[in-house]
Amino acid sequence: MAITVEKFTFNPFQENTFVVHDGSVCVIIDPGCYFAEEGEQLVRFIDDNKLSPQAVLLTHAHLDHIFGCDYISKHYNLDVYMHKKDIFTLDLAERSAMTYGIPGVVRPETPNKLLQGNETLKFGEMEFDVLFTPGHCVGHVVYVNRAEDFVINGDVLFAGSYGRVDLPGGDMATLKKSIFEVMFSLPDSMVVYSGHGPETTIGHEKSTNYILQS
Numbered sequence: 001m002a003i004t005v006e007k008f009t010f011n012p013f014q015e016n017t018f019v020v021h022d023g024s025v026c027v028i029i030d031p032g033c034y035f036a037e038e039g040e041q042l043v044r045f046i047d048d049n050k051l052s053p054q055a056v057l058l059t060h061a062h063l064d065h066i067f068g069c070d071y072i073s074k075h076y077n078l079d080v081y082m083h084k085k086d087i088f089t090l091d092l093a094e095r096s097a098m099t100y101g102i103p104g105v106v107r108p109e110t111p112n113k114l115l116q117g118n119e120t121l122k123f124g125e126m127e128f129d130v131l132f133t134p135g136h137c138v139g140h141v142v143y144v145n146r147a148e149d150f151v152i153n154g155d156v157l158f159a160g161s162y163g164r165v166d167l168p169g170g171d172m173a174t175l176k177k178s179i180f181e182v183m184f185s186l187p188d189s190m191v192v193y194s195g196h197g198p199e200t201t202i203g204h205e206k207s208t209n210y211i212l213q214s
Contacts, residue, residue: 003126003148005193006045010038012102013064016195018152019045020145025124026051027154028078029143030059030195033068034102042068043075054123058082058111059154060140061090062167063097065195070108081121083132086139087114089169094176115141126151127172133182135175136163142183150191151202157183159200162211179211 006019016031019042026046033039046053053076073080082090086198087110097105103143117132121143128143136155140163143152155163156178165172185191188203206212 003145005150005152007193008033008038008045010034010064011064011067014196015064016193016197017029017042017068019051020126020152021049021051022125024052024076025054025126027055027057027123027126028053028072029057030065030154031056031068031072032064032066033071039068039071040070046076053078053201055113055121056080056111057121057128057143057152058086059142059152059195060137061086061093062077062137062155063093063100063102063105065154066093066108067105074162078096078112081115082111083139083141084114084116085134089137089139094170109110117141131182133178135165135171135173135178137167138169140178144186144190149187150193151183151186152193153183153195155195157200157205157209158194158196159192159198159205160208160210161197162209163195176214180210 008017010032011034018029050187056073093107117124119130121128133140186202190202192200
């Protein structure tokens, strides 16, 4: 059965939340639902399509990617996966919320499934290779589905751009290493689903992305 990637754009940062499913089971990646109606929209999609949620997967723990993590994980009683190094980023959640003037944000619980990179996760018919891609933050990972030729890439690579490095734990040299050595080693045909903005492909970014000149 084909794998479907459903995208929702949530919160004041226009973050892309993904529900990836095989028609039966699903995983929720980077639940950024901040407003109550956004969380309700996500739950309604899952329930209306009679999907069985298996896990929450986080590419990283910046605020805009975790706003809805506690709500969704507790609503469905799900394990939450994140790279162990990004506990550093998670610990900054309340301070970051104050910086941006965003009320009602408390530090979520630490995910109960801490990744190291190079794992393979399987949920129903879906299989994801976990690749460690720091630089935007210290504990960023991407989730690669090789069978369907796509990667859920968070904030490493964007269509024509790349993740910012001016937040705590960001580093340009490290990000470039992740992009050139990890992301650009993936097949040119692979579709890249980013944490903000439209989809792209590895091949297109290898030939046109601004990071090639930066």
